[in-house]
Amino acid sequence: MELLEGIYTRRSVRNFSDSPVEDQHVMEILKAGSWAPSGLNNQPWRFVIVRDKGIRSGLAGLTRYGRIIEGAPVAVVVFCDREAMYHDVKDHQSIGACLQNMLLAAHALGLGAVWLGEILKNAEEVKALLDLPKQMELMAVIALGHPRDHNQSSSRKDLRDLLLKER
Amino acid sequence: MELLEGIYTRRSVRNFSDSPVEDQHVMEILKAGSWAPSGLNNQPWRFVIVRDKGIRSGLAGLTRYGRIIEGAPVAVVVFCDREAMYHDVKDHQSIGACLQNMLLAAHALGLGAVWLGEILKNAEEVKALLDLPKQMELMAVIALGHPRDHNQSSSRKDLRDLLLKER
Numbered sequence: 457m458e459l460l461e462g463i464y465t466r467r468s469v470r471n472f473s474d475s476p477v478e479d480q481h482v483m484e485i486l487k488a489g490s491w492a493p494s495g496l497n498n499q500p501w502r503f504v505i506v507r508d509k510g511i512r513s514g515l516a517g518l519t520r521y522g523r524i525i526e527g528a529p530v531a532v533v534v535f536c537d538r539e540a541m542y543h544d545v546k547d548h549q550s551i552g553a554c555l556q557n558m559l560l561a562a563h564a565l566g567l568g569a570v571w572l573g574e575i576l577k578n579a580e581e582v583k584a585l586l587d588l589p590k591q592m593e594l595m596a597v598i599a600l601g602h603p604r605d606h607n608q609s610s611s612r613k614d615l616r617d618l619l620l621k622e623r
Numbered sequence: 624m625e626l627l628e629g630i631y632t633r634r635s636v637r638n639f640s641d642s643p644v645e646d647q648h649v650m651e652i653l654k655a656g657s658w659a660p661s662g663l664n665n666q667p668w669r670f671v672i673v674r675d676k677g678i679r680s681g682l683a684g685l686t687r688y689g690r691i692i693e694g695a696p697v698a699v700v701v702f703c704d705r706e707a708m709y710h711d712v713k714d715h716q717s718i719g720a721c722l723q724n725m726l727l728a729a730h731a732l733g734l735g736a737v738w739l740g741e742i743l744k745n746a747e748e749v750k751a752l753l754d755l756p757k758q759m760e761l762m763a764v765i766a767l768g769h770p771r772d773h774n775q776s777s778s779r780k781d782l783r784d785l786l787l788k789e790r
Contacts, residue, residue, distance in 0.1 A: 459731040462626040463655050463724050483782060488630050490779045492723060495740050499780050505789045535787070545715050546740045549762065552719025556659060557630050560727075564626040573662050573713045588787060595716065612657045613666050615650060620702070620755060622672045 457564045466559060467608040469568025470524045472601030477530045481565050485600070486532070488561035492553035500540040500547050501554045501595075504533040504586055514585045515597065519575035528599035532558070533582065535592040551595045558598055568603030571596050624731045633726060634775040636735025637691045639768030644697050648732050649767070653699070655728035659720035667707040667714050668721045668762075671700040671753055681752045682764065686742035695766035699725070700749065702759040718762045725765055735770030738763050 486503050494500060506512055507530055515531060516522030525531050534555060541547040555571055562569040575582060579594035653670050661667060673679055674697055682698060683689030692698050701722060708714040722738055729736040742749060746761035 457626045459624045459626045459629040459727055460651070460655060463658050463728065466658075468660065484627070486782055486786065488627060490782065490785055491630050491633075492719075493635065493726065493738055497777075499785070502785055502787050504787050508790045511790050543740075543743075545743065545762075548712050548715040549719030549722065549740075552659075552716030552721075553723035554719075555716065556720035556723045559660065560626055561630065571660055573710075573716075576710075576712065586788065586790070592787070595712075610664075615653055615657065618657055618666070618669055619653065620669050620671050620759070621753065623675045623678050623753070 462560050462563055466563040467610055468570040469603045469608070470570050471604040472528050472568060473604050475529070475602040477567060477600055477602070481567060482530055482532070482600070484565065485558050485561045489554040489558040492550060492557050494550035495546045496542060498540050498542060498547070500536045501551055502535040502537050502592060504535070504588070506531040506533060511585065515575070515582065518578040518581050519572060521572055521574055524570060524572065524599045525597065528601045530600040532598045532600060533586065534595045534598065535588070536595050538591040538593055555596055555598065562600060567600060569598050569600045571598055629727050629730055633730040634777055635737040636770045636775070637737050637766070638771040639695050639735060640771050642696070642769040644734060644767055644769070648734060649697055649699070651732065652725050652728045652767070656721040656725040659717060659724050661717035662713045663709060665707050665709055665714070667703045668718055669702040669704050669759060671702070671755070673698040673700060678752065682742070682749065685745040685748050686739060688739050688741055691737060691739065691766050692764065695768045697767040699765045699767060700753065701762045701765065702755070703762050705758045705760055722763055722765065729767060734767060736765050736767045738765055
């Protein structure tokens with residue numbers, strides 16, 4: 457898949473088939489995430505891969521979008537390691553770059569994915585469920601699987617509304 | 624350029640040739656940025672394109688990496704519109720996704736770019752220089768041009784150090 461085509465045709469995928477996701481594909485997606493840029497190259501992203509149905513149900517109970525996590529064969533829970541961080545805004549931006557690489561990589565591999573952020577309201581409960589140390593700050597859950605449907609439309613503002621000035 | 628190849632071969636480019644950057648390429652890079660995902664599809668990113676040498680010098684004086692901005696034919700200053708925002712962490716992440724799309728698009732177009740964040744310490748001065756309203760929160764400057772050199776190496780942590788758990 458061409459890079460620009462991938463950026464423009466990526467969509468949030470919320471419905472998945474029952475086909476499992478190969479481990480090597482999950483690892484490729486994590487690797488793509490890890491190649492995001494970060495300030496001082498501090499690479500603050502950390503990952504938990506969840507395939508277990510019981511734990512996915514536990515996660516699902518912590519967000520109003522739980523149905524998506526229950527229906528996805530894999531959830532990747534993404535954290536920011538506060539011990540690696542140096543500037544909250546810049547580190548959160550880097551995590552966003554990492555998440556975007558992961559979504560693009562999933563798309564390039566023919567998989568579907570969606571970035572779930574609503575679960576951040578229950579960050580402490582997610583950490584407890586996964587038994588993670590205090591320094592891990594929940595950033596997002598990516599639900600991942602083979603898309604059940606394609607053809608989803610999306611839209612963006614006109615560039616003229618985003619371009620404040622040219623100097 | 625293949626998507627995954629682009630993710631793995633993108634590097635921060637800090638030295639540029641004197642060749643100008645075509646306007647359609649700058650607009651393609653902004654468009655790619657605008658196709659990032661955002662919470663509630665709120666699309667909080669806003670852009671200022673700076674080619675003017677005097678204004679680039681003004682920006683350059685506000686960061687210790689000014690030499691890069693002075694040597695780049697184009698600087699894209701990226702803001703987050705606080706009136707469009709709904710959650711600081713999630714909006715800053717979305718801006719990171721937008722910035723990553725822009726860096727990848729530049730790479731796909733054969734251009735070089737670097738994400739400059741150190742200038743955030745002088746956010747108010749940048750807004751004054753560009754005469755922007757209070758609601759615009761400075762997120763980053765992307766310096767953009769034709770790369771003077773390639774072959775730059777980079778490295779990332781081993782995935783085993785980033786994967787906290789598999790469940």
